[in-house]
Amino acid sequence: MEEAFTFNYIKKIECTGCEACANICPVGAMEMRKDESGFFYPYTNYKKCIACGKCTSVCHRAKDKQENNINEIETYAGYSKKKQIVYSSSSGGLFRIFADEFMKMYPNGKVCAVIWDEDFKGVHHELGGEELLERMQRSKYVQSRKNLIYKRIKECLERETPVLFVGCPCEVAALSTFLGKEYDILYKIDLVCQGPTAPSVLENYIENLEKKYKSSVKSINLRLPAGINWIPQWSDIRFDNKKRYVRAFYETDLGIAVHYMQRESCFSCYVRGKNRFSDITLGDYHGVSPQEPYYNAKGTSILCINTAKGKALLKLVKEQVYLEKVEYSKVEKYNKRLTEPRVRDEADKIFLITYKKEGLKRAIKKTLSWKKKVKYYLPTVLANKINGYKGCGKNEE
Known part of the structure; x- marks a missing residue:
């Protein structure tokens, strides 16, 4: 190539x-x-x-690791009071609450976040209104195509159309650098991120599944809360022929690739900790104790308020969420990607090298330990029973 x-x-x-x-x-x-x-x-x-x-x-990496240090971060943990929003989200449902309130405050505004492509073989940032919010929910785990989204956002802002932008920290940094100035009607949310996997992985994965199930994919949910707790999450893929593939996400080909294969720049990410360009940071609260009052078995979120605009958004949603202030150091303890990039290990290198030369299936086979291989090769129904999922029906495999 x-x-x-x-x-x-x-x-x-x-x-x-x-x-x-x-x-x-x-x-x-x-x-x-x-x-x-x-x-x-x-x-x-x-x-x-x-x-x-x-x-x-406009290259944010050409700015010699520009700094935008935040003086004070207010940190919260909690979830939406609306059960259906929590269930249909990645963790505590806070993105949807912020997006809904943004649209109420600015009926002519636009939200920009990631949605699936029509064929589910890719993801991209899209700009729209309430009609897109449901498609913007839940993690996609694959790097999105931005296409001309920054240009479109600038055009909106110049027409005085408010915008709420949601993306990985580097994408928020890129938008900020592209615009070159602050806009009072632009609100930015970044996500706690370990780094997305490659678009080609998703494309290969969906093509393999469609070949196996002899049908096109109808819907994808990579954060199905199928167990007692929201973590670990499950993958739920449905097909036009009414068949359904449900499995623990990190036992699927896509989940394994997400674990082992990120973009090279992710291992030297500088947009982390207090060096952010967002008004708000959202993420899953991994490691939260079930004894904490802000714990929700179906999803608990981290919320970091970075700017005055972030505080203003928080005031809008305070009646719709259950939040408690927490120490930043307590949240960071079990969520290292909040403050530092992931360190590449030998398994990551083996996966990447093999994927480049021999493809996804071979990379998985060569990288997994023998214990993980045993689980990986188990029939899905058996693996799901072992993992505690009890929802398999006649159309699920």
């Missing part, structure tokens, strides 16, 4: 794939292409390039 990365101002391992350079290019000379690992990187078409330098001006 042709080397995709030809952006000369940063190293390839620093590129987050934010697509800001492709958004700003006035002549369409910056193209996003997949490399051999399945992630998108910028490619400069020098036949079109006019050397204007705009791509460099």
Whole structure:
């Protein structure tokens, strides 16, 4: 495969794939292409390039690890008081509560977050209103395509249309750098993130499932709360022929890839801790004790208020959520991705090298320990019984 990365101002391992350079290019000379690992990187078409330098001006990694240190962070833990919202969310349902209140405050506003592509073989950031909020809920775990989303957001803001943007910390940093200034009507939420896996992994995974089940995918939920507690989560994939594939997420091909394979830049992520560009940070509260008053068996969230705008949003939702203040250090103890990037280990390297050369199935087989292999190769119904899932019906395999 042709080397995709030809952006000369940063190293390839620093590129987050934010697509800001492709958004700003006035002549369409910056193209996003997949490399051999399945992630998108910028490619400069020098036949079109006019050397204007705009791509460099919006590259947040070319800013020599710019800092935006937050002086004081208010940290909370809790969940939505609306049970259905918690059930249909990744953890405590706070994104949906904030999005709903944002739309009430600004009926003409737009929310920008990640949704599945129509064929479920990819994900992308989309800009819309209430009609998209349900599709924006729940984690996708795969790096989204941004396409021209920053450009569209800027056009909205210049027309005085308020926007609520939700993304990974690097995507929020990219949007902030692209815009070049603050807008009073722009609200930014970033997510506690260990790094998404490659778009090609999802594409391979869905194609394999559709071949096995002889049907197109109808819906995907990677955060089904199928057990007594919300963690560990389950994957629930439904097909047009009414069949259904339910399994513990991290025992699926996609879940295993999410565990072992992130983008190179994720291992040196600088947008973490107090160095953030968001008004609010949201995440799962891993390690929360069931004895805590803010614990919810179906999902508990971390909420960090980073700015005055974040505080204003919190005031809007306070009657709809159960929250308690917690020490930042207590939350960080079991949620290391809040403050530091993941450290790559030998298994990660084996998975990536094998995936590039031999594909997803072979990478899984070569990387898993023998104990994990035993569980991986168990028939789904048996594995689900062992894992405590009791919902299998005649259309579930």
